[in-house]
Each structure stands twice: as structure tokens, then as C-alpha cells.
Amino acid sequence: MKPKSAREVGLFYGIIAGMSGAFGIEFFTLLEYSTLLAGPAVILSLLLCGILNMLTMFTYCELGSSISRLGSEYTFTKASFGGFISFLTGWLRWVACIFTVALSAIGFAQMVNYFLPVNTQLVAIFIIILFTVMNIRGIRQIDLVVIAVFVAVFAIFDTASILQGLTAKSFEPFMPNGLMGALAGVMYSFSIFFGVRTIVVESPNMENPERNVPRSIFFSSLSLIVIYCSVAFFVVGAVEFPVETSIPLLTLAAERLMGPIGGALLNIAGISAAVMSMTTAMSVQTSIISAMSRDGYMPKIVLMTRSRFGTRYLAVILGSILAILFATSGLAVFVGYVVNFTSLLIFGIVNLSLIRLRKSMPRLIRPFKTPLYPYTPIVGALVGFVLLIFVESTVLALGIEFILITIIVYHLRMVGYSRLRLAIGGINFGISGLIALFLCLLRLKIMELPWLVADELYLSYSAALLSVLFFLAGVLNLNPKKKT
Amino acid sequence: MKVGTIVAPVVGAIQILIGFLAMASAYLIYYDPSSLMIGTILSISPENVALFALLFSIIGFFSAVSGSLIIYEWVFS
Numbered sequence: 055m056k057p058k059s060a061r062e063v064g065l066f067y068g069i070i071a072g073m074s075g076a077f078g079i080e081f082f083t084l085l086e087y088s089t090l091l092a093g094p095a096v097i098l099s100l101l102l103c104g105i106l107n108m109l110t111m112f113t114y115c116e117l118g119s120s121i122s123r124l125g126s127e128y129t130f131t132k133a134s135f136g137g138f139i140s141f142l143t144g145w146l147r148w149v150a151c152i153f154t155v156a157l158s159a160i161g162f163a164q165m166v167n168y169f170l171p172v173n174t175q176l177v178a179i180f181i182i183i184l185f186t187v188m189n190i191r192g193i194r195q196i197d198l199v200v201i202a203v204f205v206a207v208f209a210i211f212d213t214a215s216i217l218q219g220l221t222a223k224s225f226e227p228f229m230p231n232g233l234m235g236a237l238a239g240v241m242y243s244f245s246i247f248f249g250v251r252t253i254v255v256e257s258p259n260m261e262n263p264e265r266n267v268p269r270s271i272f273f274s275s276l277s278l279i280v281i282y283c284s285v286a287f288f289v290v291g292a293v294e295f296p297v298e299t300s301i302p303l304l305t306l307a308a309e310r311l312m313g314p315i316g317g318a319l320l321n322i323a324g325i326s327a328a329v330m331s332m333t334t335a336m337s338v339q340t341s342i343i344s345a346m347s348r349d350g351y352m353p354k355i356v357l358m359t360r361s362r363f364g365t366r367y368l369a370v371i372l373g374s375i376l377a378i379l380f381a382t383s384g385l386a387v388f389v390g391y392v393v394n395f396t397s398l399l400i401f402g403i404v405n406l407s408l409i410r411l412r413k414s415m416p417r418l419i420r421p422f423k424t425p426l427y428p429y430t431p432i433v434g435a436l437v438g439f440v441l442l443i444f445v446e447s448t449v450l451a452l453g454i455e456f457i458l459i460t461i462i463v464y465h466l467r468m469v470g471y472s473r474l475r476l477a478i479g480g481i482n483f484g485i486s487g488l489i490a491l492f493l494c495l496l497r498l499k500i501m502e503l504p505w506l507v508a509d510e511l512y513l514s515y516s517a518a519l520l521s522v523l524f525f526l527a528g529v530l531n532l533n534p535k536k537k538t
Numbered sequence: 539m540k541v542g543t544i545v546a547p548v549v550g551a552i553q554i555l556i557g558f559l560a561m562a563s564a565y566l567i568y569y570d571p572s573s574l575m576i577g578t579i580l581s582i583s584p585e586n587v588a589l590f591a592l593l594f595s596i597i598g599f600f601s602a603v604s605g606s607l608i609i610y611e612w613v614f615s
Contacts, residue, residue, distance in 0.1 A: 379565065474607070475607060478603060485600070523552055527601075530545070530550075530608050530611075533542075
């Protein structure tokens with residue numbers, strides 16, 4: 055009997071795959087702050103996001119078809135740059151997934167809070183733990199019915215809005231914060247369309263992928279632009295700004311247009327979106343950390359730890375712990391910024407990968423070629439990097455700190471065991487010396503710290519002990535017994 | 539060396555503990571949960587919060603790595 059071909063689905067499946075990837079909690083949680091930044095011009099911001107995202111998806115498409123059918127940003131940059139850039143990309147993608155899990159959990163908790171007055175942080179922790187257990191047990195299947203529900207809810211919302219009628223007054227002024235506000239809105243909404251990349255991942259299952267994958271990207275992006283822009287249009291028309299309530303913006307708009315039933319409908323769609331986002335992000339973060347472990351960038355223990363269900367539970371648990379930490383912060387706007395920050399950086403790097411690969415491997419078989427090369431990847435990379443200037447200063451500082459930590463981790467991982475011990479030994483001596491120096495300065499009253507005034511003797515002994523401890527650690531690290 | 543065999547696990551374990559405490563402190567300083575008021579207790583002005591969080595996280599990270607390496611060597615040697 056002839057085996058069934060893996061490529062058995064066509065254009066329609068491609069469009070559905072792209073839409074299901076992009077239907078996530080991001081739209082529910084990020085739209086509110088984007089509207090605050092851009093005002094009614096959020097419609098323009100979303101339109102720009104959709105178009106720019108579609109252009110970069112063609113880059114993904116070329117890289118996915120020529121390098122790896124099971125492509126990801128990490129694989130693309132590994133083939134074109136290798137070394138630190140691929141490590142950074144994998145690391146960024148991993149962090150983006152963890153923050154997406156946190157964002158989904160926050161969004162989920164806010165939606166549940168609409169029906170029941172609950173502690174949102176506890177609900178966020180509970181849902182992450184629940185999905186961690188589900189991931190370890192290998193339960194990842196999400197019914198496509200959810201996508202139909204999603205589209206249906208938005209269609210009802212749009213219809214109700216049309217029936218209510220909108221006045222042009224709602225859209226004045228169109229850009230209350232100017233063009234910069236609209237661009238900040240683009241930056242903050244970017245990850246809303248990011249999920250279209252699922253088409254590239256799903257391309258091995260498609261008939262005639264050279265033809266169907268770019269068409270799927272185009273049509274799913276177009277559908278998402280129409281859906282999201284129309285919803286944003288009606289939200290702006292239905293709600294008066296500034297909004298002074300804890301109810302999510304979309305829910306509030308639905309309540310205004312359809313009453314409590316509308317609010318409930320939107321929350322059900324939001325809960326479905328949160329579940330979908332969390333499932334995808336958890337499974338992607340596990341596969342990225344596993345791929346990086348295979349390449350020696352992460353400890354091999356991640357690969358070795360398999361549960362009886364065949365899943366790498368250590369990778370799942372590690373990501374979940376970090377997601378809980380960020381979710382319990384309750385800072386939805388901050389988490390949203392980090393998701394967009396990392397997504398934009400990845401977008402920029404992937405576009406540069408295409409340019410680099412065209413030069414370094416000109417004879418590589420490319421079933422699909424990005425249209426308007428080199429302008430498409432250049433615009434994509436520029437947009438990715440330029441939009442980063444609109445990020446909040448604290449997130450930018452965190453991003454820079456994060457990249458510095460990535461550099462340190464990369465070099466610590468790459469230098470080898472003996473050199474690592476030497477480096478750590480030296481750092482221990484440095485910390486020990488610094489503590490001793492601070493202690494001397496404080497004792498001699500050359501420097502003062504307000505909280506170190508009380509119980510001076512006790513603190514002096516503690517600091518001296520700490521200095522000795524780090525000194526001993528330095529000695530122990532400089533004399534390693536085992537060299538591997 | 540007997541002394542080294544006794545000292546190594548103690549130093550390693552304390553370093554890991556200090557490392558995680560420092561990283562947890564960095565997290566608490568940065569987010570400053572209203573119930574704990576870490577920033578107020580330590581008299582950290584809002585503009586210095588990021589600096590203190592960075593300092594604590596870096597020292598905590600290296601302390602945890604150093605302690606882990608010492609324990610690793612002690613266990614497997």
C-alpha cells in the first residue's frame with residue numbers, strides 16, 4: 055500500500071495555520087495600551103504592523119524553504135551567521151516565549167476576573183502550573199473549533215457595531231500624540247501579527263509549498279489586517295478616551311455595544327486566545343532550549359531529562375518558573391513591551407540573515423525567493439531596529455542588561471571548563487576585594503550608606519565574613535581538581 | 539586535602555544560597571511589591587533602583603555559578 059503523502063493540504067490549510075498562529079492573547083492585552091499611545095490612529099498602527107509583518111514573512115518563507123522546512127529563527131541565523139548571533143537569537147526567542155506565557159497568564163486572569171472576582175496573580179500562577187503539567191504530559195492539541203469561535207465573536211462584534219452606528223466625532227483628533235504616538239503604537243502592537251510565521255513551520259505538510267506558502271502568508275495577513283483593523287475601528291468608535299476602569303478595553307467596547315452578553319462573549323474569546331498562546335509559547339520555548347542544548351549552547355541535562363510521556367520536563371519547568379516570576383509582577387504593559395522588544399530584535403536579525411545568506415551561499419536551492427530583494431529584507435531589518443527606539447526606557451535598559459548577560463553566558467559556555475573556573479575564581483577575588491574596600495570606607499566614615507548606620511558592628515562582621523567567603527571561593531575555583 | 543574537602547561544600551552551598559538570595563532581592567527591589575516595601579527599607583531612591591537591581595543580579599548570578607562549580611567538583615571528584 056502506498057504510504058500517505060505528508061503534503062496533503064493546500065492553500066486553505068495554510069491560511070488557517072497562519073491565522074491560528076496569530077490569534078493569540080496579544081491582541082486582547084496589547085490593543086489597550088497601543089490605543090493609549092496612538093489614539094484613534096491605532097487603526098493606522100495596526101495596518102502598518104500587518105503590512106510590515108507580511109513583508110518580513112516573505113523573508114521567513116525564503117529562509118524556511120531553503121534552509122530548513124522545520125525552520126525557526128535560531129536555525130536561520132545558525133546557517134547564516136552561526137556563533138554568538140545564533141545563540142543570541144535562540145536566547146531572545148526563548149525569552150520572548152517565556153514572556154508570552156506570562157502575558158497570556160495575565161490576560162487569562164484578567165478575563166476570568168470579569169466573571170468571578172479572583173486574585174489575578176494567583177490565577178496566573180495556577181494557569182501556568184496547569185499548562186506546565188499538560189506540557190509534561192504531552193497534551194498540546196488545540197481544537198480548530200477555537201479559531202472558528204474567535205472569528206465568529208469578532209464578526210458578531212463588528213456587526214453589532216455597524217448596527218449601532220458610529221459618529222465621526224469619535225475619531226477626532228485622529229492622532230492625539232502625533233505621528234510619533236502612532237509609531238509607538240506600531241512598536242507596541244508588532245507581536246500581534248507575529249504568529250503568521252506558523253505557516254513557515256507548517257510548510258512541510260502543504261501541497262506545492264513554493265506556490266501555496268507565499269499565498270497563504272498573503273491571504274492570512276490580509277484577513278488578520280481586516281479583522282484586527284475593523285475591531286480596532288469599532289473599539290475606538292464605541293469607547294470614549296481616556297478610559298478609567300479596570301475592565302479590558304475590548305470587553306468594555308463589547309459591553310457598550312451589546313451589553314453584558316457582548317462582554318461575556320469577548321471574554322470567552324480572550325480566554326480561548328490565552329489558552330492558545332500559552333500552549334504554543336510553552337511548546338516553542340521547550341523546542342528552542344532543546345535545540346540549543348543539542349548544539350552545546352545549553353547544558354545537556356535539558357536533553358537527558360525526559361518524562362515517561364516523552365517530553366523534556368526540565369525545559370518546561372524552567373520556562374514555567376520564569377514565566378510565573380514575570381506573571382506575578384502584574385506589570386502587563388511591561389511584559390507586553392518585552393515581548394515586542396524581543397520580537398522586533400528577532401525580526402531585524404532574521405532579515406539580516408537573508409541578506410547574509412544570499413551573499414555567502416548564492417547557489418543554495420531556493421524554492422521561494424523574497425520579492426523585491428534586497429529592499430524587502432533591508433526595510434524589514436530597518437523597521438525592526440528603528441522601532442526599538444519607541445520602547446519604554448526601563449524595558450530598553452532591561453534589554454541592554456539582558457544582551458550583556460547573554461554575552462557573558464555565551465562566553466562562559468564557550469571558553470571551556472578550566473578557563474571558566476579561572477574566570478570565576480578571578481571574579482570571586484574581585485567581589486571579595488570590593489566588599490572589603492566598601493567595609494573599610496564605611497568604617498573610616500569616608501562613605502555613608504543610610505541603611506548601614508544601625509547595628510554597625512553586626513553589619514561589619516557580616517561584610518567581613520562575606521569577603522572571606524568570596525576569597526575562599528576564589529581559591530577553590532583557582533585550584534580545580536577535575537578538568538574535563 | 540582534608541580541609542579543602544570540608545570547606546568546599548560549605549563555601550559552595552553558602553555561595554549558592556547567597557546567589558539566589560541576591561537575585562531574589564534584585565527582583566524584589568526592581569518590582570518593589572507594595573506589601574514588602576523593599577525600596578523604602580533600603581532607602582533606595584527610584585532613580586537608583588535599576589542600578590541596585592543590576593548590581594544584586596550580577597553578584598547573585600556569579601555567586602550561584604561559582605557555588606555550583608565548587609559543589610559540582612566536590613561531588614564528582
